[in-house]
Amino acid sequence: MPQNTPSLRELEHASAFVDRHIGPNDAEIAQMLRVVGHDSLDALTDAIVPATIKSPAPLALPGSLTEVQALAKIRTIADKNTVLRSFIGQGYYGTHTPNVILRNILENPAWYTAYTPYQAEISQGRMEALINFQQMVADLTGMEIANASLLDEATAAAEAMTLARRSSRAKSDVFFVHDAVHPQTLALLRTRAEPMGITLQVGTPAEALEADTFGVLLQYPDSFGHIGDHKALVEAVHARKGLVAVATDLLALTLITAPGEWGADIVVGNTQRFGVPFGFGGPHAAFMACRDAYKRSMPGRLIGVSIDTEGNPAYRLTLQTREQHIRREKATSNICTAQVLLAVMASTYAVYHGPEGLTRIARRTHRLAAILAAALRGAGVDVGEHFFDTLHLRNVDAPALQAKAVAAGINLRLIDSRALGISLDETTTREDIVALGAVFGARVDIDALDASTADALPAGLLRQSAFLTHPVFNTHHSEHELLRYLRTLSDKDLAMDRTMIPLGSCTMKLNATAEMIPVTWPEFANIHPLAPADQAQGYKELIDGLEAMLVECTGYDAVSLQPNSGAQGEYAGLLAIRGYHASRGQSHRDICLIPDSAHGTNPASAQMCGMTVVVTKTDANGNVDVEDIRLNAEKYSDRLAAIMMTYPSTHGVFEEEVVEICQIIHKHGGQVYTDGANMNALVGVAKPGKWGSDVSHLNLHKTFCIPHGGGGPGVGPCAVKSHLAPFLPGALVEDGVRTQGVGEGPMVSAATFGSASILPISWMYIAMMGAAGLRRATQVALLNANYIATRLAPHYKTLYTGRNGLVAHECILDLRPLEKTSGIGAEDVAKRLIDFGFHAPTLSFPVAGTLMVEPTESESQAELDRFIDAMVQIREEIQAIEDGRLEREDNPLKHAPHTAAQVSASEWTRAYPRELAAFPLPSLKQSKYWPPVARVDNVYGDKNIMCACIPVDAYKEDVEA
Numbered sequence: 001m002p003q004n005t006p007s008l009r010e011l012e013h014a015s016a017f018v019d020r021h022i023g024p025n026d027a028e029i030a031q032m033l034r035v036v037g038h039d040s041l042d043a044l045t046d047a048i049v050p051a052t053i054k055s056p057a058p059l060a061l062p063g064s065l066t067e068v069q070a071l072a073k074i075r076t077i078a079d080k081n082t083v084l085r086s087f088i089g090q091g092y093y094g095t096h097t098p099n100v101i102l103r104n105i106l107e108n109p110a111w112y113t114a115y116t117p118y119q120a121e122i123s124q125g126r127m128e129a130l131i132n133f134q135q136m137v138a139d140l141t142g143m144e145i146a147n148a149s150l151l152d153e154a155t156a157a158a159e160a161m162t163l164a165r166r167s168s169r170a171k172s173d174v175f176f177v178h179d180a181v182h183p184q185t186l187a188l189l190r191t192r193a194e195p196m197g198i199t200l201q202v203g204t205p206a207e208a209l210e211a212d213t214f215g216v217l218l219q220y221p222d223s224f225g226h227i228g229d230h231k232a233l234v235e236a237v238h239a240r241k242g243l244v245a246v247a248t249d250l251l252a253l254t255l256i257t258a259p260g261e262w263g264a265d266i267v268v269g270n271t272q273r274f275g276v277p278f279g280f281g282g283p284h285a286a287f288m289a290c291r292d293a294y295k296r297s298m299p300g301r302l303i304g305v306s307i308d309t310e311g312n313p314a315y316r317l318t319l320q321t322r323e324q325h326i327r328r329e330k331a332t333s334n335i336c337t338a339q340v341l342l343a344v345m346a347s348t349y350a351v352y353h354g355p356e357g358l359t360r361i362a363r364r365t366h367r368l369a370a371i372l373a374a375a376l377r378g379a380g381v382d383v384g385e386h387f388f389d390t391l392h393l394r395n396v397d398a399p400a401l402q403a404k405a406v407a408a409g410i411n412l413r414l415i416d417s418r419a420l421g422i423s424l425d426e427t428t429t430r431e432d433i434v435a436l437g438a439v440f441g442a443r444v445d446i447d448a449l450d451a452s453t454a455d456a457l458p459a460g461l462l463r464q465s466a467f468l469t470h471p472v473f474n475t476h477h478s479e480h481e482l483l484r485y486l487r488t489l490s491d492k493d494l495a496m497d498r499t500m501i502p503l504g505s506c507t508m509k510l511n512a513t514a515e516m517i518p519v520t521w522p523e524f525a526n527i528h529p530l531a532p533a534d535q536a537q538g539y540k541e542l543i544d545g546l547e548a549m550l551v552e553c554t555g556y557d558a559v560s561l562q563p564n565s566g567a568q569g570e571y572a573g574l575l576a577i578r579g580y581h582a583s584r585g586q587s588h589r590d591i592c593l594i595p596d597s598a599h600g601t602n603p604a605s606a607q608m609c610g611m612t613v614v615v616t617k618t619d620a621n622g623n624v625d626v627e628d629i630r631l632n633a634e635k636y637s638d639r640l641a642a643i644m645m646t647y648p649s650t651h652g653v654f655e656e657e658v659v660e661i662c663q664i665i666h667k668h669g670g671q672v673y674t675d676g677a678n679m680n681a682l683v684g685v686a687k688p689g690k691w692g693s694d695v696s697h698l699n700l701h702k703t704f705c706i707p708h709g710g711g712g713p714g715v716g717p718c719a720v721k722s723h724l725a726p727f728l729p730g731a732l733v734e735d736g737v738r739t740q741g742v743g744e745g746p747m748v749s750a751a752t753f754g755s756a757s758i759l760p761i762s763w764m765y766i767a768m769m770g771a772a773g774l775r776r777a778t779q780v781a782l783l784n785a786n787y788i789a790t791r792l793a794p795h796y797k798t799l800y801t802g803r804n805g806l807v808a809h810e811c812i813l814d815l816r817p818l819e820k821t822s823g824i825g826a827e828d829v830a831k832r833l834i835d836f837g838f839h840a841p842t843l844s845f846p847v848a849g850t851l852m853v854e855p856t857e858s859e860s861q862a863e864l865d866r867f868i869d870a871m872v873q874i875r876e877e878i879q880a881i882e883d884g885r886l887e888r889e890d891n892p893l894k895h896a897p898h899t900a901a902q903v904s905a906s907e908w909t910r911a912y913p914r915e916l917a918a919f920p921l922p923s924l925k926q927s928k929y930w931p932p933v934a935r936v937d938n939v940y941g942d943k944n945i946m947c948a949c950i951p952v953d954a955y956k957e958d959v960e961a
């Protein structure tokens with residue numbers, strides 16, 4: 001081989017994914033290491049991470065695969081799934097994702113890499129899509145207000161139960177559940193009722209008439225397809241001061257009377273069939289709508305309309321609480337990450353089809369159901385009388401017919417040995433009806449039956465009211481119109497396709513395209529969650545593999561992939577602890593210690609598990625106060641259930657005493673819950689399962705590359721040591737896919753494997769990084785954070801540092817001293833960053849008046865420098881205020897962000913130049929993001945709550961004025 005020619009191996013290494021995922025190259029890493037004063041990544045790691053927790057050996061994972069190799073490997077896994085025609089129903093229905101939505105939302109990083117819309121000015125596009133969602137749900141359900149998505153229908157029903165309990169004036173602790181709700185809904189109600197002391201009574205609507213309850217949950221149409229008239233029941237429940245919650249189906253509501261019109265107080269359901277594939281159970285956006293009177297108590301996000309400083313309408317997350325979990329132990333729900341991307345898809349499906357299109361889809365589905373019913377009746381099969389899309393076949397040899405259907409490539413719902421369910425949907429074809437008929441020995445002449453068969457909707461419950469009358473649902477029906485509408489919306493927003501999003505604790509790292517590709521493969525997308533196990537062998541292999549990878553990364557023994565978010569992972573982990581204590585006769589253990597720096601979901605989850613939260617202190621260096629923990633553990637020794645601590649802490653430091661803390665808790669009979677949201681500082685370096693922790697949740701949508709989607713989807717795996725494994729969430733059905741991570745505990749999500757269809761993302765990430773790549777990612781995450789902290793040290797104080805003056809993977813910039821000298825607060829800096837084209841770091845968490853910066857390993861040195869330049873310029877502007885060169889009230893920070901309309905207006909009356917407003921750095925003249933609105937007025941939005949689409953004349957008046 002000639003001397004200067006690289007070897008084959010070197011050439012192959014140059015195509016490694018690791019170097020695409022990690023931002024800085026070798027030369028930049030070397031230079032950045034010099035800035036932070038360390039010789040190598042290993043030396044830096046040693047200086048940061050306490051020796052007591054460091055892993056002695058590298059991760060036992062295979063070597064890294066290239067993108068091409070990993071895609072080829074996951075292709076073979078996908079091919080082990082068998083996609084049959086699904087008529088199973090039970091809350092999941094076939095749907096055609098309009099291709100314009102598939103490519104321009106689901107496969108578009110402008111949508112899927114966005115963050116939760118806390119920074120209103122750079123989130124107007126996705127908030128418009130979400131307010132469309134709220135309007136769509138409110139219209140179809142006939143309710144006054146709807147939220148912007150929940151995790152799944154079953155958890156939404158559980159939230160409805162707790163909302164009813166909070167809002168009802170009835171004295172009872174009993175919640176009545178219609179015996180024809182979906183089985184997964186009943187499972188989740190059982191999970192959530194028990195720790196809160198709610199008794200469930202399950203029965204028929206007629207039995208509900210007599211029951212003494214604080215609320216009732218009905219399903220309409222019910223799980224078996226029947227459509228009941230519940231008006232008398234609603235009156236009876238209201239007379240006893242109870243509330244009525246209804247689980248429903250939005251497509252059916254285009255044809256039948258909305259629950260809000262017959263008196264429902266709360267309405268929940270799933271929007272999956274509005275263009276979101278089965279995905280073996282998720283992710284899909286659920287919804288909740290309620291009467292206006294209950295809006296302050298409603299869980300989840302609520303988008304509202306406020307105004308900006310120019311008086312123009314602008315969207316924002318409304319109500320002071322924004323999200324329930326922020327109220328900590330007083331929270332009524334722990335929902336944080338929800339299902340924004342899927343809600344955007346579903347609302348855009350309604351925008352695309354409009355009221356007529358949706359009605360046509362519903363009518364066609366119903367016609368096919370009526371035709372099939374007629375054919376089956378002709379063959380002597382007993383089907384229901386009133387239905388929308390689902391037939392309930394009774395007195396049949398169900399297992400034999402189900403097997404016959406499978407042989408014909410068709411999945412039916414096996415209800416019991418004598419009953420089957422058949423649910424039709426948008427994708428059902430004439431050929432499907434013929435094939436379904438054949439299973440039952442019926443010959444189907446579709447057109448003849450169409451002519452001779454009446455509709456099967458109950459005459460007294462036909463929908464009369466209009467819905468989706470707002471112009472947004474009636475103008476974007478051509479593909480060009482929709483394409484441009486979507487582009488207009490996404491252009492308003494800042495997502496990771498335009499800028500780093502340095503949000504501390506949120507780990508906004510690269511979501512590589514190769515990781516995303518398998519998600520929309522039909523073999524992963526089109527499998528019903530209740531498809532027989534032998535059709536989902538690809539999923540089994542994928543899930544087994546991912547569970548094993550995560551076990552290796554964390555040092556635990558078993559991992560449940562069921563939780564749909566980090567907060568649901570917390571809930572699952574605490575339930576496992578609860579189940580464990582109970583199994584040892586220690587049910588009285590109910591105290592959960594939580595340091596005051598914890599994320600709000602921690603106390604929220606603890607109280608949902610019926611635990612009492614005891615908050616422990618932080619010392620002056622930002623560490624959890626070990627003495628305070630010791631005192632509380634002693635004080636509550638016989639009641640101690642658990643400690644919940646984040647590691648490294650949300651203060652961005654590796655506490656030295658973590659091993660000792662685990663020992664203290666164990667000595668007093670408690671369990672250690674480590675919030676794993678910060679695993680990006682640990683993978684390949686240290687394992688919580690090995691230093692004494694018993695359980696963690698991970699956030700696959702943080703550390704393991706599932707994109708944040710504008711606020712979801714997410715996966716929050718619950719990882720446990722072996723003694724807790726039996727208490728992990730169980731499965732919905734006995735004969736479904738089983739993996740090591742499926743336990744016998746209560747279910748926390750509707751589907752056994754939660755949001756299964758996005759698991760390929762994390763699988764691909766780990767496969768392409770390999771053991772060495774994962775460790776290097778962690779090390780560069782530490783380097784990038786310390787590089788920012790070091791470079792900004794002359795300008796801003798970093799609030800907390802750990803050993804050797806270093807931070808972990810994030811740093812907290814303290815702006816409180818500047819507030820005193822200049823009147824500029826953290827929020828002003830966050831808004832000014834928008835003028836530089838940046839998404840702000842995490843604002844005022846975990847410490848008020850600070851910004852928490854987490855760059856992640858995926859940001860190149862150039863991007864870090866761009867951010868540092870912006871922060872330095874901002875510090876100079878603050879200095880100018882301190883020096884009197886800029887006015888205290890009229891300066892570019894107080895007025896940030898600046899819109900194009902403001903800086904190009906004929907009149908400019910500000911006390912600083914326009915150019916400083918718009919182009920504070922010369923580089924911005926080449927590439928400039930213009931926020932669509934000026935700073936949004938939070939107080940106005942909370943005083944004037946308006947959570948529906950903006951009427952068109954609101955804009956018209958503005959133009960005329």
Ligand SMILES: *Cc1c(COP(=O)(O)O)cnc(C)c1O
Pocket residue numbers: 335336337505506565566567568599601602646650675677678699714716
């Ligand atoms: C993000 C986060 C959570 C909650 O995760 P979700 O997926 O949003 O529910 C919990 N704890 C910490 C420290 C976090 O950063």
